[in-house]
Amino acid sequence: MADSWERLADGLIVQRIHLHRRELEDAVDKGAAECGLPAQAAPLALISRPAPPPDAALPVVAAAGLLPFVTVPQQIGRATDTGPLAAPARRVAQALTADGLEEAVAQGIEAVCDASAWWVGAFGVLRHLGGHHVHIDDDVTDIVALPPLTDATRAVALGAATRVLRRRLQRAGDSDPRLRTAYCRAVTEAIVTEAGMPALLESLGELRLVDLVANALPWRGQFLKYRSGLGAGQVE
Numbered sequence: 001m002a003d004s005w006e007r008l009a010d011g012l013i014v015q016r017i018h019l020h021r022r023e024l025e026d027a028v029d030k031g032a033a034e035c036g037l038p039a040q041a042a043p044l045a046l047i048s049r050p051a052p053p054p055d056a057a058l059p060v061v062a063a064a065g066l067l068p069f070v071t072v073p074q075q076i077g078r079a080t081d082t083g084p085l086a087a088p089a090r091r092v093a094q095a096l097t098a099d100g101l102e103e104a105v106a107q108g109i110e111a112v113c114d115a116s117a118w119w120v121g122a123f124g125v126l127r128h129l130g131g132h133h134v135h136i137d138d139d140v141t142d143i144v145a146l147p148p149l150t151d152a153t154r155a156v157a158l159g160a161a162t163r164v165l166r167r168r169l170q171r172a173g174d175s176d177p178r179l180r181t182a183y184c185r186a187v188t189e190a191i192v193t194e195a196g197m198p199a200l201l202e203s204l205g206e207l208r209l210v211d212l213v214a215n216a217l218p219w220r221g222q223f224l225k226y227r228s229g230l231g232a233g234q235v236e
Helices: 002-019 021-027 055-063 067-076 086-096 103-129 146-172 177-194 197-204 207-216 224-228
Strands: none
Touching: 002 021, 002 067, 002 103, 002 207, 002 224, 021 103, 055 067, 055 103, 055 146, 067 103, 086 103, 086 146, 086 177, 103 146, 103 207, 146 177, 146 197, 146 207, 197 207, 207 224
């Protein structure tokens, strides 16, 4: 059931981006304040295209079910300078690969972490056009601060990297101690992150951005709306 909800969440974020392609493209010519963003996070910078992943990383990413997660930013991202969310996403990858991993796995983790910054940035750009994640009919009118966007990027990157490691363990076995260590480190970091998730989601506020973050990371609130049939789960 959790795997099915995972696929549903993956499909919904891709669908939502394509449904709002025009709004995303229109936003690149706007200032940060016009999109409810902090001054350090101009829309054009938030949707800057990550560096293309090496070919060797793609089978690892595909095995985790995250190929669309990585390819969509390549298809519709803008070729601009690195955005403000790229560095925190890359730090997640560096922390999980610090003890060394098979090169293709390490590259796969880097690819999904880089893509995570784009997804948070893209939904951050669209945030001012959406409704509150609990009170869906209430428009979002406040300006989100940079720290919640940074924390959201870390959470999404951690969740995506954990998926890569989990699927690799499931397919290749647990004989590689470096792989086991990286996975245990990811699980531990998710446990630490969980305590701040409710406050983070409330600070993000908007339905699509909250769904992206809440469903990315293994924690007690993951897929909660699908389990309860409330909010976004009921709408979808």
